[in-house]
Each structure stands twice: as structure tokens, then as C-alpha cells.
Amino acid sequence: MSNLKWLPLCGGIFALTAVAPRAGAQRVEAPAQFIVSESWLVQHARDPKTVILDVEEDPREFSKGHIAGARLLTYGDIAPDIDGLMHQVAPVAALRQAFEKVGVSNDSHVIVYASDAPMAARAAFTLDYLGGVTVSFLDGGMAGWRAAGQAISTTTDPVTRGSYTPTPRPQVLADAAWIRAHQGNHGMSLIDTRTDGEYVGAGDRHGMPSQGHLSGAHQLQWQQLFSNPGASALLPHDSLAALYTARVSPGDTVVTYCFVAYRASTTYMIARALGYPVKLYDGSYEDWSRRKLPLVPGASPR
Numbered sequence: 001m002s003n004l005k006w007l008p009l010c011g012g013i014f015a016l017t018a019v020a021p022r023a024g025a026q027r028v029e030a031p032a033q034f035i036v037s038e039s040w041l042v043q044h045a046r047d048p049k050t051v052i053l054d055v056e057e058d059p060r061e062f063s064k065g066h067i068a069g070a071r072l073l074t075y076g077d078i079a080p081d082i083d084g085l086m087h088q089v090a091p092v093a094a095l096r097q098a099f100e101k102v103g104v105s106n107d108s109h110v111i112v113y114a115s116d117a118p119m120a121a122r123a124a125f126t127l128d129y130l131g132g133v134t135v136s137f138l139d140g141g142m143a144g145w146r147a148a149g150q151a152i153s154t155t156t157d158p159v160t161r162g163s164y165t166p167t168p169r170p171q172v173l174a175d176a177a178w179i180r181a182h183q184g185n186h187g188m189s190l191i192d193t194r195t196d197g198e199y200v201g202a203g204d205r206h207g208m209p210s211q212g213h214l215s216g217a218h219q220l221q222w223q224q225l226f227s228n229p230g231a232s233a234l235l236p237h238d239s240l241a242a243l244y245t246a247r248v249s250p251g252d253t254v255v256t257y258c259f260v261a262y263r264a265s266t267t268y269m270i271a272r273a274l275g276y277p278v279k280l281y282d283g284s285y286e287d288w289s290r291r292k293l294p295l296v297p298g299a300s301p302r
Contacts, residue, residue: 031128031134031135031272031273033109033134033136034124034135034136034137034269034272034273035136035137035139035234035273036111036136036137036138036139037138037139037140037144038138038139038140038144038145038148038150039148041067041111041138041145042148042150044109045067045068045069046069047109049107049108049109050108050109050111051071051102051103051104051108051109051110051111051162052067052069052070052071052110052111052113053070053071053072053073053102053104053110053111053112053113053123054066054067054070054071054072054073054113054114054142055073055075055078055112055113055114055119055120055122055123056072056073056074056075056114056115056119057074057075057076057119059072059074061115062156063154064154065142065152065153065154066142066152066153066154067113067142067145067150067151067152067153068150068151068152068153069153069157070113070153071102071103071157071159072102072156073098073099073102073112073123074098075114075119075122075123077090077094077098078090078095078098078122078123078126079122079126079262080094084290085260085283085286085287085290086260086286087122087260087261087262088261088282088283089126089129089173089282092130092166092168095126095130095166096130096164096165096166099127099130099133099162099164100161100162100163100164101159101161101162102159102162103159103160103161103162104127104133104162104164105133105162105163105164106132106133106163106164106165108133108134108162108164109134109135109136110127110133110134110135110136111135111136111138112124112127112135112136112137112138113137113138113141113142113145113232114141114232115142117141117222117226117229117232117266118222118262118263118265118266119262120137120138120141120232121137121222121265121266121268121269122261122262122265123135124136124137124265124269125172125265125268125269125280128169128172128272129168129169129170129172129173130166130167130168130169131166131167131168131169132164132165132166132167133164133166137269138232139232139233139234140231140232140233141231141232141233142232143228143230143231143232143233144231144232144233147231171279172268172278172279172280173279173280173281173282174255174279174280174281174282175281175282175283175287176281176283176287176288176291176293178279179214179255179281179288180293183214183215183216184215184216186249186251186252187251187252187253188216188252188253188255189216189218189247189248189249189252189253189254189255190214190216190217190218190255190256190257190301191217191218191219191220191247191248191254191255191256191257191264191267191271192213192214192217192218192219192220192257192258193219193220193221193222193256193257193258193263193264193266193267194210194213194219194221194258194259194263194285195221196219197210198210198213198259198285199212199213199217199219199299200212200213200297200298200299201213201295201297201298205259208259208260208285208286209289210259210285211289211295211297212295212296212297212298213295213296213301214257214285214288214295214296215294215295215296215301215302216301216302217257217296217301218246218247218301220243220244220247220267221263222258222263222264222266222267224243225240225243225266225267225270234270240270240273240274241274244270244271244274244276248271248276252276252277253276253277253278253279254267254268254271254276254277254278254279255278255279255280255281256268256271256278256279256280256281257280257281257284257285257288258284258285259284259285259286260284260285260286261280261281261282261283261284264280264281264284265280268280
């Protein structure tokens with residue numbers, strides 16, 4: 001990872017700029033607009049290239065009220081169940097159709113938010129994987145927008161279909177074979193985005209069983225990234241950077257996982273914004289345990 005500073009730009013964009021890297025660090029270009037503020041969106045909401053997506057599993061959440069001009073992206077369209085595994089990355093053709101349907105084109109700047117931050121992070125990851133478009137996570141989400149007294153709508157506006165040609169980046173996806181080949185070696189730092197009970201293997205969470213964590217994985221729950229998780233309000237840059245510095249060795253590729261890569265989308269998103277080379281293990285614990293691969297119980301990474 002480069003030694004990075006997060007700089008506020010005009011209207012609430014947060015950009016990363018590299019200064020002299022630490023010894024052994026990799027220089028990675030971070031998206032300059034991966035996170036934007038409510039004040040930035042106020043200034044750019046009417047830009048014809050701005051596409052605001054409210055990502056929801058239940059469309060009724062959208063109907064209750066959304067940012068004026070936002071379009072509904074149904075979560076299941078981008079993260080369906082595939083081959084018995086939940087919340088997997090959909091095929092590129094299906095993803096292209098889902099995003100074109102809500103008006104995304106290659107010249108769009110897509111702003112994502114949701115009633116639950118990991119859903120928005122998953123959409124940000126998906127577009128980061130697909131490539132060919134600019135995507136940003138809305139810091140503060142709907143709660144921040146509402147608190148600022150901005151326009152809320154309960155109507156669904158007509159959408160002109162987009163024209164989107166993805167340029168997929170399969171290198172941001174990890175699978176069990178890749179992780180197995182790199183476990184115990186320098187070059188990979190695993191982040192487990194699950195609860196204490198799941199990490200130590202003390203039981204299950206909402207029907208998601210756990211016998212421990214992948215060897216070498218450090219725990220970082222997604223809520224720790226936010227000053228107010230319920231409002232999708234992120235911590236300041238320095239606080240976020242400290243969370244990763246404590247868990248990632250210099251120069252390593254970060255690999256994030258949870259049970260089904262839902263919560264891990266948030267730790268992927270922040271690692272990406274901080275400039276780390278990063279992969280998401282899409283199958284996550286569900287895939288790993290189904291393959292009967294080794295797990296480590298207890299609070300120690302190894």
C-alpha cells in the first residue's frame with residue numbers, strides 16, 4: 001500500500017493521493033471518487049451523467065422514500081444465489097442488463113446508497129469489478145441526505161435505458177484455490193468481516209454456522225468502519241487507515257470475506273479506497289466450509 005492521504009476536494013469528493021511509499025509497499029491507484037458526501041451530491045444530482053441508485057432487497061424500502069431522482073436497483077439482480085451458494089456475483093451479461101435497466105452507461109457517474117450499508121457497498125464492488133464506469137459510495141446515505149433537509153421522493157420516475165459495455169476485472173475476485181495457494185505466505189492479508197461468535201467458532205448467526213475462521217485472518221466487523229452504521233456514516237480517513245494498518249502487512253494484497261461476501265463488500269470497498277490491492281472472496285465462509293477446508297477456532301488469527 002502507498003503512504004496515502006485522503007484529501008477533500010471541491011464539494012465533498014474525497015480523493016487519495018500518493019506520497020513516498022513505505023519500503024516494501026505496492027503503489028496502487030485508488031479511485032479518486034470512490035466515496036462522496038451529501039454536499040457533493042447536492043451539487044451534482046441534476047447532472048445528466050449522475051445516476052443515483054438506491055440498492056434494496058425489498059422494493060418497499062424504495063417506496064417508503066428515496067433521494068429525489070434515485071432509481072431502484074434490486075439487490076438480487078446483482079447478487080443471486082448460484083450453485084447452492086448465496087449472494088454470488090452474477091454473470092457479466094446479467095449484470096450489464098441490470099445496470100442498463102436503471103440507466104447506467106459508460107459515461108455515467110453512479111452514486112450508490114441503501115437502507116443497509118453492505119448492500120450499497122456490494123453494488124460499489126460489483127461496478128468496480130465490471131469496470132468501464134465511475135462509481136461512488138454515498139457517505140451518510142439516505143439518513144445524511146434526510147438530515148440535511150434534502151428532497152425526498154416516494155414516486156418512481158421513468159428511466160431511459162443505458163448503454164453500458166463492461167470491462168471486467170476478474171483479478172478482484174478470489175476463490176478458495178487462490179487463497180489456499182497463498183495462505184501462510186507473505187503477500188496476502190485476510191480480513192474476516194464477521195461477528196465475534198462467527199470468528200471464534202462459538203456458534204451461528206441467524207442460521208449461519210461457524211467453526212472458526214480461515215488461518216491467518218484478522219477480524220474487522222463492517223460496523224467498525226462507521227461512526228454511525230445505521231446511517232452509513234463512515235469514520236474519518238485516519239481512523240479507517242488505522243484499522244487496516246493494524247491488520248495488513250505492508251505490500252500485501254487484502255482479501256476480504258464473511259459468510260457470503262455481503263458484509264465483506266464493505267471491507268473490500270474501504271481497502272480499495274485506501275489504495276490497497278484487494279480481492280473479495282465471493283464464496284466466502286459458505287464456500288470454504290462446504291469444501292471442508294481447514295478452519296481455526298478461537299480469537300487468534302492462527
